[in-house]
Amino acid sequence: MYEAVSAYPDGSSTVSRHARTAARYGYDGLIVRTRNADYDADAIAETYGIDVVSGIEIDADTPQQAAGSIGNFRPRCTVLMACGGSDELNRYCVETDRIDVLSRPMAAGGDINHVLARAAKTNRVFIEFDFGPVLREHGGNRVKAIRKLRKLRELVEYYDTPFVVSANANSHFGLRAPRELCALGEQLGFSADQIRAGLRAWSEIVARNRQRAAETYVEPGVRFGRVDDAENTQNESNEHNAGPGQ
Numbered sequence: 001m002y003e004a005v006s007a008y009p010d011g012s013s014t015v016s017r018h019a020r021t022a023a024r025y026g027y028d029g030l031i032v033r034t035r036n037a038d039y040d041a042d043a044i045a046e047t048y049g050i051d052v053v054s055g056i057e058i059d060a061d062t063p064q065q066a067a068g069s070i071g072n073f074r075p076r077c078t079v080l081m082a083c084g085g086s087d088e089l090n091r092y093c094v095e096t097d098r099i100d101v102l103s104r105p106m107a108a109g110g111d112i113n114h115v116l117a118r119a120a121k122t123n124r125v126f127i128e129f130d131f132g133p134v135l136r137e138h139g140g141n142r143v144k145a146i147r148k149l150r151k152l153r154e155l156v157e158y159y160d161t162p163f164v165v166s167a168n169a170n171s172h173f174g175l176r177a178p179r180e181l182c183a184l185g186e187q188l189g190f191s192a193d194q195i196r197a198g199l200r201a202w203s204e205i206v207a208r209n210r211q212r213a214a215e216t217y218v219e220p221g222v223r224f225g226r227v228d229d230a231e232n233t234q235n236e237s238n239e240h241n242a243g244p245g246q
Contacts, residue, residue, distance in 0.1 A: 011170030165198025
């Protein structure tokens with residue numbers, strides 16, 4: 001399972017400090033949302049056994065601004081996220097297959113409806129369940145965040161929309177172990193399996209995008225290069241066993 005965090009300078013903790021805490025909580029990997037964060041992924045992996053993944057979270061006011069940022073940042077990261085906001089911006093993001101995750105879709109008054117949930121499924125854009133406000137807000141703001149999460153869960157569940165789960169921490173103190181997020185999710189109407197699936201989904205995005213970045217990749221199911229000798233041998237064996245005329 002993976003988590004996605006904001007690190008220094010956007011957050012208050014370095015990537016290394018986040019990784020140390022994530023490793024203690026049992027995570028396999030950490031996606032860094034902060035474009036300008038300074039870290040050595042190989043050194044962190046060797047020290048803490050955590051896969052640190054480069055991510056960028058676009059924070060745009062309009063679809064036009066988001067479009068320009070996608071062109072600039074897509075080649076520079078493994079996971080590209082776009083922070084939601086207005087209904088217009090949310091719609092643009094879920095209809096753009098170059099974005100991996102629509103993060104914080106209900107922040108700043110944004111909303112998700114059945115049209116956007118279906119578009120996200122069609123374009124394989126993952127929608128984030130952001131548990132940060134529930135964990136860190138109080139009073140009326142916390143109640144509103146819970147209400148929005150429950151509505152989003154119903155839509156995602158009904159339309160089978162891909163999703164990720166995050167505590168959206170900007171400090172290592174804001175990280176939560178998977179079991180804690182499962183317990184919180186169950187209080188809000190989620191199942192523990194849904195929460196774990198949302199944490200695993202980050203790693204699925206990472207694996208997919210790393211595969212696409214490989215030099216041999218052309219499109220799903222198509223690669224450059226020679227067929228492996230073992231595969232040739234197996235094919236020849238299958239042809240021989242089939243016999244003539246079969």
